[in-house]
Amino acid sequence: MKTSLNRRRFLSTSVKTGAGLLILRNSRLAFAYDANSKLNIAGIGVGGQGRGSLDAFHHMGNNLVALCDVDRRRAGDIYQKYPAARPYEDFRRMFDEMEKQIDAVLVSTPDHTHAVASVAAMKLGKHVYCEKPLTRTVHEARVMREVAARQKVITQMGNQGSAERRLRRAVELVWGGVIGEVREAHVWFDGGNGPMKRPTETPPVPDGLNWDLWLGPAPFRPYSPAYVPASWRSWRAFGSGIVGDFGCHTANIMFRALHLERLWQPAANPGAAKVVIRLQGWPSEVDPEGYPSSLKVVMDLPARGELPPVKLTWYAKEKPSEDLLLGHERGGWGDLLVGSKGSIYSNNPWNAHYTLLPEKKFEDFEGGPPESLPRVQSQQGEWIDACKGKGRTFSDFDIGGPLTELSQLANLACFVEGPIEYDTLSGQILNSSPAAELLHREYRKGWTL
Structure with a gap:
């Protein structure tokens, strides 16, 4: 299908x-x-x-x-x-x-x-x-x-x-057991970033741009058109590289369908002092200014209640084995959940559609669980509705926060030697001081959380 x-x-x-x-x-x-x-x-x-x-x-x-x-x-x-x-x-x-x-x-x-x-x-x-x-x-x-x-x-x-009905249906299908038990997942991005060389020229700040305010909490550096208006995403000081930028899109079905948000919820882990994600990254290079040209990060995610542990692999520019696609063409982008009864795959960067694999098995599939998630017209409209008391948002910060943490942990794993152990309940890295230092940075004077 x-x-x-x-x-x-x-x-x-x-x-x-x-x-x-x-x-x-x-x-x-x-x-x-x-x-x-x-x-x-x-x-x-x-x-x-x-x-x-x-x-x-x-x-x-x-x-x-x-x-x-x-x-x-x-x-x-x-x-x-x-x-x-x-x-x-x-x-x-x-x-x-x-x-x-x-x-x-x-x-x-x-x-x-x-x-x-x-x-x-x-x-x-x-x-x-x-x-x-x-x-x-x-x-x-x-x-x-x-x-x-x-x-x-x-x-x-x-x-x-997240507002796309096909994305929500994909999540429902996994929740409903259509592809069985999922213990393996892969997320990949069509390209990486690459080393960045900090500019040495110091041209004047363009008229109308308040460079100090643009920097905000980031450490001071002179203005350069290499950063603004649109090139900041590739710089570690300002952006999140392709993994951070698109992780919240391309890993969306995976994160929701596997209920990974539960890893951050004390109520979902009663009696647990720690909930530990183990991860390790293999970048093409480590650059103090930018993100890798290519990377692979493997995460071992613990069980979430009745759901089994999952091995999640992230890739930028690199790709998983074509054999995992069971005869389907492997796209440049991918969100793939491998189940015991089949797989579900989206080759759309925004997870706006999906394919059930193997295609021959699911070609006439029209069943699955009844719809349990609301269908909406837009992400913006859903927020406005929720603000007036009608329903709730699908990407509130209880979801968006952990999804962003997971994406940024994938980035972090490429800057230090691993493996790394991250406790989702405390927000602490347990076994690496260099990695722990990258969880946050000191803000410039005048800026606070």
Whole structure:
């Protein structure tokens, strides 16, 4: 059985929402307000990726009350498009001046400033929609999840494929036992990154860009066009490489179908002092500035209740054996779960479709468990619905946090010698001081979680 969705349709439907969606107003008492109310939304990082979500929120009938970007020239057309929204370049000042006028916040900055902006918003009781990956470091992802739970705000990570009905059906099929017991999984990305050479030239900062604010909590370095506006993803100081960038997309079916979030839940591990993931990486090279050209990381994931242990292998540029595809063509991207009765495979970077393997066995398959997950029109619309008390988000930080931790652990394993033992309950690396130092980094003065 094979499902399909082309890239153009996926990207176009990921930001569309239903007409007539009515939103409540108060961010802390979401369930007590009239459904005819509107949400007052602020955007942080609106000159790039955030444009699509801002448009979606606006088209749903919500108010865009504040727009913040450190590059006023790049964001200039957005400011003009929504003139009623007050423009800012520092989100801290925006919150100081407009806290009581904001209900919810979109965070769409580069990875290294996701956490500081999102945590600041959540501590003020604001609902948060944050683009993927949730954070640049393992520790930041844990803090995001903990703050969201403590503040009881509505959250959503922007891995938009999560809203795709085919992805949700794939998860249901695995939950329903269609491919049997899963003890092996593979996730691969079509390419790596490669060593990065830090620029030695120091050109002037372009007019309109506040370079100090763009750096945010990252250690200071001079401005270079090698970083902005769009090349920061390959730099360890700012981005997460291809594994961090796309892990929250391409590993999505795998993470949910195997209930890996349970590894982070004390209630799912009663009496356990520790829950340990063991992992080791084999990168093509270790570069202090960038991410590897290619890599392989193997993780041994413990049992989750009645679900057995799983060996999960990540690849960038490298690929698993074609034999695992049981005669199906191996794509450049992959999310593959190997079960005792068959396998399920998505070759779509966003997991927007899937194939049951072997294809001959499943060619007439139409059964499976009944639908148990809600079907939605968009990731953005689901968040807005949840903010007004209708349902919950599928990528809240209870899911997005651990999924980001797992992806960033794969990155971390390529920077130090392994194997590494990571305790999901404490957020600590148990056997490697060099690895433990990479769980987080010291922020520049003026920036905190």
